[in-house]
Amino acid sequence: MNWVNLFLIFLIIAPTTACKILEVNPNPYGDEGAEYVKVWCDEPCIFTDEEDNFTVTGTAYIARNSTAFKEKFGFYPDFEGIKLSNSGEDIYLICSNRTDKFNWKFYRDEGVIYYRTDRGWDFRYEDWSDFDPVRDYVRGSIIITPAEYILEGKGIVASYFIAEDNFKGDFEFIVDANPVGGIPMEEYILSKKYKFHFLSSNSYKNFHYKFAVIGDRVVITTENWKWDNRGVIVDFKSEKIANLLRDVFYNDLKYESEMGKVDGSKESGSGKGKRIDFEAEIEVHVMPDSNPVFDFIENSRGYLYIAAPYINPEWFEGSPLIDAIENASKRGVKVKIMLNDYDRNLKVAELLNSIPNVEVKIVKSAEFDELHAKYFVSDGKVLITSANLNKYGLKLNREIAVVIYDHKVEEFMKNVFLEDWENKKELNAVFSLICLGFVVLIALYFIRRINK
Template sequence: MYHPLALLLIFILLAPVSAGPYFLEVYPDTWMKGDEDEYITIGWDDLPGPCTISDGEGTITLLPGYSASRSCTIARNGEQYKQVWGEYPAWEIIDSTPAIPQVTVQGRFQLSNKKDDLTLSSQGIICDTVTWPGTFQPRKGQIHIRSPDGRWDTRILMAGGTRLVPKTVENVTGIGFVSPDCSRQVLEETIKSAKQSILLNIYEFTDARLSDLLCDAINRGVKVSVLLEGGPVGGMPAEELSIIQKLSDAGAEIMVMEGAGEVHAPYRYDHAKYLVADGMRVLITTENFKEHSFPPAGYSGNRGWGVALDSVELASIFTAVFDADSDGPGVRTAQGRPGSMEEPVTKPYRPVFVPVSFTGASVTPVFSPDTSILVADLINTSRSRVWIQQAYIKEYPKNGTNPFLAAAIDAARRGVDVRILLDGYYYNIEGEQDNDEMVTSLKTLAAQENIPLQAEILYPEKAGLLKVHTKGVIADDQVLISSMNWNENSACFNREAGVIIRSSEAASYFASVFLTDWAGKKEVKAARGLPETDTGCIQMITLAGVLIILILLYRRYHRT
């Protein structure tokens, strides 16, 4: 038990500031030309008296009674602020409209983009200060906010984006599945069973047969809304423009996130991959809507993981994120055009895994950049195993440390069985610093420190796959399934979506998939989710072979 004086010291250290006013948000380097929409938000515990904010070159003064609430926003230009945020601030610095009161200004007060400092005083007493770089690192389009514990938030939260906090939903029922074995079955069943609404957020959509399913849903009265990335790497393919045209003609609402300039999207890429059906089911996948992502049964494609989760509470969380993203800046109505359709996959594949159901799971959504740190937390709390399957892993360019990879290495150092399996498709191994170099580096580290850290390349052609597109982790009895690649963009700048599932049934299922891929074999005799008919077939073939050999030996014996 802590001593009372120690508890008091902890409270003082974590408290935002004194009882006077304090800085809550600072937005110095905006997307708008001239930074006319820059703003400062201050808060307080008690109704403050006169206060001043100084940047060393100018001072603004607020008189008593400047707000009846416990916070207020002072923008440089109230009209420009409203253009961006949809409402007026409490105060403005320059006179843009009579609808907003002006602060008293002495000198030249304007926030510098790269380097500045602010001092907040009340009745001659300094109550709070903030500097950049220092208190935070400035970045164009980033809003710097204070967390409830009084510290400045280290997350990269851009203007117009969400500020989500972790939340866990209990007693969730679900179905686990993998590509290419059985993913299309679960996806088709989810779309076909929808009766009222389908919300789809997907990075790329080129599968014509999946668009046909959505058109069928529209024809039976289901409202379909789709949010796409408007500028994927390499540009939007012609096949996707055809899909947009077809879905729009059928009556779907199709939106793309691609804003630039003053109307800038809050995310570098909308890379999420999820579907919400009837406000009840959430389907999360590592895969885009492509033929090789959800191939028909019996055909090859990507290795990917997915889960369909039934929970009204969970669906409401994903619906709120979908609504916020589709209503946010940089989103417009999509424009398609008639054109070619994606070529169907033709390479055969013998499925090994079937979907598996589980109940009573605890599910925590993971959204990047808001709560991506939960991935590191998941690994940091592991005790027995951390098995990771990723398309690739990249160190962060500035400081060279990927926090997810660092957490995995630390787990191995405390004795956890850590295995990392990366893609061996040509474009992930042909460069000078990609998956094969990463695996070599990890193996070297494991040998030097004598820790239980293993790393391998899965060469997809040896397993009958196209490529490894999984973004998954199995940590003890928990499973992460998400759209998040292990690089800085995905964790800090993209919109990504995923879930952490606490369920021994789900963990066992995906662990069996992982071990099959880890072995690198095209077929296995037994694995979690393997249909009993397949096992029986193998046994019958083996028995028949033995009988044939015995008959031949018997005939040969009686001829001599």
């Protein structure tokens, strides 16, 4: 028996040492001397970046400069002298029978703190808030757009942008300073009538949430206050959740900046809409502080319906959204995913349709302009969110989500989904690819004739 086998036997029979790298902040805002690593081990271990070594026990902070760290965080680190690379590097915590290793090259930006979770490594920005989800038992209504809906009273409104004046009363607004495509002309006009704050931040890539608070009344929606797309409005009363969202509103005023460029006016429309009144327990999440999307998918058992304008599986490492859907399919969950009629959805639809128990349709309807709603239905609960299903909506943006625990609401949203899935004009993803190919062939034919 050689020494390698003897060492492996020793590792198996020896008591397991717990040692973990817990947090890394390699490129802090402000003074780079405040950069640090936080580790924990239950015996003397060596932390190293292959340039400097530190012998640590228990929980320890290792910073670049003690004074800079103290000024930023209010206490002194246990060690100083480390110099971390902004672009990522291997760091190690070496204990008697295991080594923990980490490299942050998967996502790099100023102000990012990487931290360990039960699922692996994650990250947050230094100035991100930390609002916990809030539960309450409420009475309210769900309205499916297109619909006519006017918000009346005195209160606050948060949105990515405001696409139409559907307000009567006295309102204060926070909106993204630089939405894709520019600020709508309607918003520019409204900013002369109401008090507007335009938000911009390096930490939040977009301020994409959509909510309003009037006293103890709360409105959460998937839409930018224009009701011609297929969308969802949740309107209810809750003092607890109203207080939470007021706190979010006034917290985010610290990101106020100048208004960005103004875009042209857009046409609007409305429809009859669908509505249900409900009494149920709900839970509101302020994202990215807490994100219910992955847990919702992972906890689905019988079926899972997902409606979204699009899905972009690109992530920082791996593809956790696709993994969560695939894991649901392996549990025997019947998954239906409905996407809007965008060309960019063709490839992801083909990918998802290749997974057993998963069926994807790309839909187009005369009833609404576009599918813009983002919602999930499964096993006695519904999740409605402002977040698009990409790395910005699910991680980097300011978003909002509400989970409603009620079989009546589940059945209502299930029927809304199936009506759009079954009864409207729909485009199968494979059929759309064939049509696209046919158009390309025709174009090539005429180009050749012209060249002749």
